[in-house]
Amino acid sequence: MAELQTIRLHVNGHVHTCSVPPRLHLVDMLRDELGLKGSHLGCEHGVCGACTVEVDGRAVRGCLTLAVQADGKQVRTVEGLADFPDARALQESFIKHNALQCGFCTPGMLLAARELIQHKPDATREEVREWMSGNYCRCTGYHAIVDAVCEVLAQRHQESAA
Amino acid sequence: MKSPEFDYIKVRTIEHALSLLANHGDEARVLAGGQSLLPALNMRLSEPSLLIDIGGIDALRGIQVTQNALRIGALTTHTDIENSALVAQHAPLLKLAVGHIAHRAIRNSGTWGGSIANADPAAEWPCCLLALDGTVIAQGPQGERRIAAADFFTGLYTTELADDEILLACDIPLAQRDDWFGFQELARRHGDYAIAGLAMHLHFAGPVVQSARLSWLGLNSTTLRSRQTEALLVGKPLDAVTLELVAASLREELDPIADLTNTGATKKHLATVLARRLLTQANATRQSVAA
Numbered sequence: 001m002a003e004l005q006t007i008r009l010h011v012n013g014h015v016h017t018c019s020v021p022p023r024l025h026l027v028d029m030l031r032d033e034l035g036l037k038g039s040h041l042g043c044e045h046g047v048c049g050a051c052t053v054e055v056d057g058r059a060v061r062g063c064l065t066l067a068v069q070a071d072g073k074q075v076r077t078v079e080g081l082a083d084f085p086d087a088r089a090l091q092e093s094f095i096k097h098n099a100l101q102c103g104f105c106t107p108g109m110l111l112a113a114r115e116l117i118q119h120k121p122d123a124t125r126e127e128v129r130e131w132m133s134g135n136y137c138r139c140t141g142y143h144a145i146v147d148a149v150c151e152v153l154a155q156r157h158q159e160s161a162a
Numbered sequence: 163m164k165s166p167e168f169d170y171i172k173v174r175t176i177e178h179a180l181s182l183l184a185n186h187g188d189e190a191r192v193l194a195g196g197q198s199l200l201p202a203l204n205m206r207l208s209e210p211s212l213l214i215d216i217g218g219i220d221a222l223r224g225i226q227v228t229q230n231a232l233r234i235g236a237l238t239t240h241t242d243i244e245n246s247a248l249v250a251q252h253a254p255l256l257k258l259a260v261g262h263i264a265h266r267a268i269r270n271s272g273t274w275g276g277s278i279a280n281a282d283p284a285a286e287w288p289c290c291l292l293a294l295d296g297t298v299i300a301q302g303p304q305g306e307r308r309i310a311a312a313d314f315f316t317g318l319y320t321t322e323l324a325d326d327e328i329l330l331a332c333d334i335p336l337a338q339r340d341d342w343f344g345f346q347e348l349a350r351r352h353g354d355y356a357i358a359g360l361a362m363h364l365h366f367a368g369p370v371v372q373s374a375r376l377s378w379l380g381l382n383s384t385t386l387r388s389r390q391t392e393a394l395l396v397g398k399p400l401d402a403v404t405l406e407l408v409a410a411s412l413r414e415e416l417d418p419i420a421d422l423t424n425t426g427a428t429k430k431h432l433a434t435v436l437a438r439r440l441l442t443q444a445n446a447t448r449q450s451v452a453a
Contacts, residue, residue: 002167022170022213023203044163045201046268058241058270064200065271068170069193069217112267133352134265 007071011036012080020067027051027062030077038078038107042136049135052108053077059115078107086117089152099148101139108135113149117156125150165203172215176222176301176328182214183326184303190214192328194237197264197272198280222275222330225249231297231333236275241266243274252336255294255343255361259286262345265353275329278314281321281384284355288315289385290345293361293377296334302327318383340366342447344440347379348432350423356380357421358429360436364395364444371395376437381418381429390415391437400445408441409434 004019011034018033025044030036030053042048044063051062054076081087090113093099100106109132116123116131123131128149129142137145173179183190191210193199194217202208216222222237225246232252234243243249244260263269263277263286277287278298291298291311298309300323311332314322323329337343347359359379365372374395376388391411398404418429 002169005170021167023165023167025164025200028164045204046197046264049265049267052267059267060271061197061267063204064197064268066170066193066196066200068172069196069215071172115266130261130352131266134267 005068005071007068009070009073009075011075012077018067022066022068024067025051025063026055026060026065026067026070026075027053029067030062030075036077036079040104040107042104047136048105049108049112050105052111052135054111054115059111076111078110081110081114084114086152086156087114089155090114090117090148093148093152093155094145097144097148097151099140099144100137105135105137105139109137109145113152116149117152121153121156123153128153163204163206165200166206166209168203168210169212170215171212172218174218176216176219176330179214179216179219179328180301180303180326182212183328186212186214188325192216192279194276194279195239195271195273196276197268198276198282216328227252227336228333231335233331233333234274235331236273236279236329238274240264240269240272240274240277244269253294253334254337255290255345255363256287256334258343258345259290259361262286262347262349262353262356262359274332278332279321279323279329281315281317281319283318283382283384284359284380285385286345286347286359286361286379289359289361289377289379291332291334292385292387293343293363293375294334295363295375296332298323298332299330300324300327301330306330308333312387315384315386320384338365340372342366342444344443346436346439348436357424358418358432358436360433360440362437362440362444366448369399369448371398371400378416378433380421381416381433383419388412388415400441400448405438405441408437412437 006019008017027039040050042050046061046064053062056073190212193213193215222235224235225248240263250257296311298314309322342364344362347356349356361377363375374392394411412434418426420426
């Protein structure tokens with residue numbers, strides 16, 4: 001049995017201290033130790049994007065990050081997004097455009113889209129498609145998701161112009 | 163799919179990492195960004211007993227210009243490279259290639275050094291390092307040594323790096339005025355492993371090619387150059403005749419291995435498509451420079 005490691009990290013603004021086996025993935029720790037079931041597990045090898053969470057302000061794969069690697073870091077999950085206007089705008093736009101059906105991919109989509117809004121506010125539709133290409137959705141056919149993200153980008157442009 | 167069990171040590175210094183490597187031999191693996199290692203563990207393709215996490219060694223992170231090279235530290239992420247003005251200016255080939263590496267969330271964690279040391283035959287960075295004639299800087303118990311990219315990639319996931327060495331950084335010669343760089347790959351879905359890819363570095367004297375490096379990914383068990391075709395390009399303008407000569411030369415020179423969905427013959431054809439596209443682009447750029 002591998003030696004447990006004690007880690008201390010911020011999750012959605014709260015400090016947590018946990019003892020974890022080294023092989024535990026960040027997303028499994030969030031779901032099973034902290035009860036944050038919003039981040040989902042799909043492929044578990046980095047392809048589907050359902051486990052996307054934010055570490056120190058950047059979207060990462062929760063299944064390709066060890067919990068021990070997040071020691072000392074700021075982690076944000078979909079449960080912690082409601083405090084942010086950009087995330088709320090995305091959620092509303094997803095609802096308006098029917099950009100989800102079963103919702104399994106949505107937390108990962110929101111995290112990925114939020115990083116896009118923050119780092120590429122001038123993204124074209126083509127760039128949005130490329131950016132979001134790391135997240136699988138098996139329901140919507142993607143157009144509605146791209147529409148929803150593009151609308152939030154356009155809204156923010158209007159707001160900043162006003 | 164969960165990893166098998168392993169022990170984990172986060173090191174703060176290269177010396178600590180090297181002493182752990184020396185003690186544990188090939189039972190230990192170095193963890194950088196983990197974007198290739200963790201999938202391999204999850205799929206149980208690799209079962210090390212110890213992961214040595216070098217992610218906390220800040221000295222290995224960052225991009226700087228030295229006297230005659232762009233130095234990229236091993237822990238520099240793909241996103242850092244994507245966002246770097248120094249890379250755009252001095253190694254524009256990397257800028258052209260970076261968007262082809264997986265997806266943003268993976269580029270945020272995956273590292274330059276991890277990709278080079280992993281030596282995946284379909285990965286972008288080894289192919290680019292070879293096209294740019296870069297140098298790998300490694301440290302082992304005997305100290306530092308420099309290894310030319312042309313000698314570094316020796317086979318499938320295999321490099322010149324010894325078991326007790328760690329990759330510190332790479333040096334890339336600074337782009338010159340008459341250099342031209344191109345990168346293209348063909349993949350079924352954006353961000354997937356490419357079926358075939360080409361990194362091209364041409365140096366021009368007026369309208370004619372003075373030197374050429376064509377570096378391929380996805381064709382064989384390691385990234386490789388097509389030196390016969392490179393030699394053929396020297397002294398030639400990039401007109402229709404040259405394009406035909408290049409395609410014929412590549413058909414003779416390349417010997418790609420089939421993968422699950424593509425035969426060697428398909429890959430060979432796609433390689434000529436990539437070469438034509440990039441040489442056409444290069445020619446158009448030179449024409450507009452001359453005009």
